[in-house]
Amino acid sequence: MESLPSSVPARHPSVLDPYVDRYAARTAGMTASEIRALFAVASRPEVVSLAGGMPNISGLPLDVVGGAIADLVATQGPVAMQYGSGQGVPELREQICEVMRLEGIRASSDDVVVTVGSQQAVDLVTRVFCDPGDVVVCEAPSYVGALGVFKSYQCEVVHAEMDADGLVPQALRNAIRATKAAGKTIKFLYTIPNFHNPAGVTLSVERRHEIVEICAEEGILILEDNPYGLLGFDRDPLPAMRSLSSDNIIYLGSFSKTFAPGFRVGWALAPHSVREKLVLAQESATLCPPQFSQMAISSYLAVHDWQGQIKQFREMYRERRDAMIGALSDMMPASVRWNVPDGGFYVWLTLPPGVNAKAMLPRAVTARVAYVPGTAFFADGFGSSAMRLSYCYPTPERIREGVRRLAGVVEAELELLDTFGDTRELRLGAGLDNPGTDVR
Amino acid sequence: MESLPSSVPARHPSVLDPYVDRYAARTAGMTASEIRALFAVASRPEVVSLAGGMPNISGLPLDVVGGAIADLVATQGPVAMQYGSGQGVPELREQICEVMRLEGIRASSDDVVVTVGSQQAVDLVTRVFCDPGDVVVCEAPSYVGALGVFKSYQCEVVHAEMDADGLVPQALRNAIRATKAAGKTIKFLYTIPNFHNPAGVTLSVERRHEIVEICAEEGILILEDNPYGLLGFDRDPLPAMRSLSSDNIIYLGSFSKTFAPGFRVGWALAPHSVREKLVLAQESATLCPPQFSQMAISSYLAVHDWQGQIKQFREMYRERRDAMIGALSDMMPASVRWNVPDGGFYVWLTLPPGVNAKAMLPRAVTARVAYVPGTAFFADGFGSSAMRLSYCYPTPERIREGVRRLAGVVEAELELLDTFGDTRELRLGAGLDNPGTDVR
Numbered sequence: 001m002e003s004l005p006s007s008v009p010a011r012h013p014s015v016l017d018p019y020v021d022r023y024a025a026r027t028a029g030m031t032a033s034e035i036r037a038l039f040a041v042a043s044r045p046e047v048v049s050l051a052g053g054m055p056n057i058s059g060l061p062l063d064v065v066g067g068a069i070a071d072l073v074a075t076q077g078p079v080a081m082q083y084g085s086g087q088g089v090p091e092l093r094e095q096i097c098e099v100m101r102l103e104g105i106r107a108s109s110d111d112v113v114v115t116v117g118s119q120q121a122v123d124l125v126t127r128v129f130c131d132p133g134d135v136v137v138c139e140a141p142s143y144v145g146a147l148g149v150f151k152s153y154q155c156e157v158v159h160a161e162m163d164a165d166g167l168v169p170q171a172l173r174n175a176i177r178a179t180k181a182a183g184k185t186i187k188f189l190y191t192i193p194n195f196h197n198p199a200g201v202t203l204s205v206e207r208r209h210e211i212v213e214i215c216a217e218e219g220i221l222i223l224e225d226n227p228y229g230l231l232g233f234d235r236d237p238l239p240a241m242r243s244l245s246s247d248n249i250i251y252l253g254s255f256s257k258t259f260a261p262g263f264r265v266g267w268a269l270a271p272h273s274v275r276e277k278l279v280l281a282q283e284s285a286t287l288c289p290p291q292f293s294q295m296a297i298s299s300y301l302a303v304h305d306w307q308g309q310i311k312q313f314r315e316m317y318r319e320r321r322d323a324m325i326g327a328l329s330d331m332m333p334a335s336v337r338w339n340v341p342d343g344g345f346y347v348w349l350t351l352p353p354g355v356n357a358k359a360m361l362p363r364a365v366t367a368r369v370a371y372v373p374g375t376a377f378f379a380d381g382f383g384s385s386a387m388r389l390s391y392c393y394p395t396p397e398r399i400r401e402g403v404r405r406l407a408g409v410v411e412a413e414l415e416l417l418d419t420f421g422d423t424r425e426l427r428l429g430a431g432l433d434n435p436g437t438d439v440r
Numbered sequence: 441m442e443s444l445p446s447s448v449p450a451r452h453p454s455v456l457d458p459y460v461d462r463y464a465a466r467t468a469g470m471t472a473s474e475i476r477a478l479f480a481v482a483s484r485p486e487v488v489s490l491a492g493g494m495p496n497i498s499g500l501p502l503d504v505v506g507g508a509i510a511d512l513v514a515t516q517g518p519v520a521m522q523y524g525s526g527q528g529v530p531e532l533r534e535q536i537c538e539v540m541r542l543e544g545i546r547a548s549s550d551d552v553v554v555t556v557g558s559q560q561a562v563d564l565v566t567r568v569f570c571d572p573g574d575v576v577v578c579e580a581p582s583y584v585g586a587l588g589v590f591k592s593y594q595c596e597v598v599h600a601e602m603d604a605d606g607l608v609p610q611a612l613r614n615a616i617r618a619t620k621a622a623g624k625t626i627k628f629l630y631t632i633p634n635f636h637n638p639a640g641v642t643l644s645v646e647r648r649h650e651i652v653e654i655c656a657e658e659g660i661l662i663l664e665d666n667p668y669g670l671l672g673f674d675r676d677p678l679p680a681m682r683s684l685s686s687d688n689i690i691y692l693g694s695f696s697k698t699f700a701p702g703f704r705v706g707w708a709l710a711p712h713s714v715r716e717k718l719v720l721a722q723e724s725a726t727l728c729p730p731q732f733s734q735m736a737i738s739s740y741l742a743v744h745d746w747q748g749q750i751k752q753f754r755e756m757y758r759e760r761r762d763a764m765i766g767a768l769s770d771m772m773p774a775s776v777r778w779n780v781p782d783g784g785f786y787v788w789l790t791l792p793p794g795v796n797a798k799a800m801l802p803r804a805v806t807a808r809v810a811y812v813p814g815t816a817f818f819a820d821g822f823g824s825s826a827m828r829l830s831y832c833y834p835t836p837e838r839i840r841e842g843v844r845r846l847a848g849v850v851e852a853e854l855e856l857l858d859t860f861g862d863t864r865e866l867r868l869g870a871g872l873d874n875p876g877t878d879v880r
Contacts, residue, residue: 077502082497083701120725264729273460291702
């Protein structure tokens with residue numbers, strides 16, 4: 001998903017805000033990151049942004065999309081422009097079931113709730129399940145936009161470790177045990193099994209079974225967030241966790257990466273009683289999700305070879321992944337580590353000890369390259385030596401140029417480190433790396 | 441706004457729901473009404489629905505809308521289908537300022553936040569301001585969808601009386617005094633000054649000044665919800681309260697009634713520091729409002745005589761208002777009372793003592809006419825002898841036929857009452873009229 005929107009400059013709560021004493025307690029968890037201002041700078045065209053999660057939709061056939069929508073207005077305009085059901089357009093919900101079948105899910109469209117992007121699905125699920133103080137278990141690292149939601153509902157996030165095969169089952173068991181021992185209530189596990197944002201890894205099939213079993217035994221819901229599942233480079237999609245069990249799992253999907261994000265159409269597939277609660281929450285939040293968007297996507301799916309389009313997207317993203325991995329191999333100092341994702345948008349890169357990715361960011365932006373510091377993806381201040389690099393949006397040439405600039409910045413850091421030792425304290429100042437200040 | 445969506449049948453919390461012990465406390469305030477099931481029946485074509493708040497958009501020029509959108513896809517498709525700013529499309533926010541100028545508001549587009557319909561604006565404002573137990577002062581009656589939001593955030597609603605000139609200033613003063621005396625915190629006044637939903641009345645200009653002053657003195661925000669302000673039948677729009685003061689007022693607007701609801705585009709105009717909080721809340725809720733919808737509306741406003749279109753809408757709704765008032769005058773028993781709205785969608789009708797509008801509803805639906813019982817618009821169980829009648833959607837002929845059927849049902853009730861006395865207890869059964877069970 002997109003993250004770190006840059007429309008609002010970073011501000012610290014101002015003593016001049018006349019409403020400061022009137023806000024709800026939850027607003028303490030709704031803070032602008034101090035790196036936002038930097039991202040406003042990073043959006044200048046001369047900066048190569050390896051930061052954003054914007055899909056590259058330049059390959060979409062505008063004539064097909066435009067034709068489908070013009071036809072929609074002409075033949076069904078008064079319905080498409082009217083209020084609709086809080087649950088979403090029935091025909092689209094049927095098509096969503098066809099999409100999910102590609103990952104082995106057999107579901108009734110009656111259990112699908114359409115949302116304003118899958119971001120809103122995370123929001124509504126949290127609204128329905130979480131009281132302040134409830135715990136959500138997340139991978140370490142986890143999606144910045146979901147962490148922001150959990151924080152805004154005053155949840156506590158407990159991270160569980162990942163490795164190259166995704167979430168480590170024993171780490172999940174340990175997190176559950178420790179949380180329960182502390183007398184806290186876990187409401188759900190939030191997990192991104194495929195081409196993880198930001199870690200780039202994919203949960204193995206064996207572990208999918210194991211994690212579904214662990215959560216069933218422990219009575220913990222799984223929130224399976226799967227925006228990237230159809231964007232694998234080398235093989236057919238793995239079975240969704242929701243295909244292994246229909247109980248205890250809420251599955252989230254999205255058209256943002258397989259078609260286009262500007263329509264803001266995602267969905268939740270939920271057990272029946274939960275689905276009813278989500279529809280009530282959706283009606284309270286928006287009355288109904290955008291009817292026009294839903295019918296536009298439904299028309300596109302009906303008239304276009306959308307699976308062929310996804311294949312083109314996969315090839316385009318693979319080329320960019322290859323460009324980034326090739327450039328990293330060619331140019332990065334030997335002490336820098338990264339993974340090679342099999343799909344999706346992201347590479348997770350770890351700097352050598354002593355180099356702080358957030359402290360380095362202003363220098364990177366000065367060198368005209370941007371990334372997201374690793375701390376953004378943790379609720380607890382970890383990740384300072386890591387960063388997320390996105391290869392989804394820039395061209396392969398720009399990606400190589402961005403990595404070249406970044407490698408230069410890292411080299412300069414390493415030279416400085418070599419000369420003066422660990423200078424983090426000197427450069428950072430106290431408190432800048434406070435946990436939780438940059439989850440957005 | 442639309443209300444009482446009928447996609448989900450009424451259900452009482454089932455002991456079979458395996459998740460029942462895991463939901464957040466706030467879900468207690470997110471309940472389906474027992475009248476929903478009835479509305480599923482009422483949506484059959486043979487029933488004249490005077491219940492819904494759907495605008496009649498059959499007059500929109502589909503060729504103009506389709507052309508504007510086709511052009512948008514062709515010339516700006518990759519931008520319109522991409523993620524956008526959490527605050528909304530800048531050009532649309534400028535146009536929104538032009539729309540608000542028609543009601544005397546001078547504002548910067550920098551203080552506008554685009555929302556997924558103005559329903560979402562109510563949700564986000566409540567999210568930013570209200571802790572559980574906080575009080576929202578609402579008119580008596582008030583918009584059912586807003587009451588649902590306040591309940592879902594565990595707010596307490598305190599109603600203040602209206603008369604033919606809208607909210608009564610002294611009633612507001614009394615409500616504030618009593619609430620403060622009870623040691624409770626009022627976060628805002630929620631008010632619909634123009635062509636009130638459901639009461640149909642309009643706040644006089646004198647009272648606008650007075651209410652703005654009262655709230656400024658008491659340090660209470662005003663949430664001015666204004667979806668119908670441009671739909672007056674007989675005169676130019678009255679000045680918005682926001683035009684009288686830029687402090688302490690959050691103004692909500694919508695394109696749902698002046699253009700079309702299916703795009704789900706509304707907005708909030710807020711003091712600067714509140715605007716920043718709303719943008720953060722929007723990003724957490726949806727990342728960004730639908731970009732395609734926003735640019736589609738922006739294109740429509742740019743190429744079409746949208747003010748002329750609103751004039752057509754006003755004439756169409758006036759004709760329907762006249763049809764309803766004429767039919768009521770011709771056919772209703774003399775003991776029934778109603779107001780004559782100057783704009784908007786709704787007539788508020790009061791039955792004679794002893795006739796309960798909710799208890800009567802099943803008989804009305806059997807007679808193939810539907811309305812919304814008055815209790816839906818109160819958080820405290822009042823309104824049992826009242827109902828909301830909508831004239832916005834059906835044709836004048838259907839409106840007359842609907843009123844004819846309704847008059848027959850009321851007459852039968854009155855005969856029964858005349859024969860057997862007040863039979864409410866007999867017919868209602870215990871508990872059916874519980875406060876708060878049908879705010880949706």
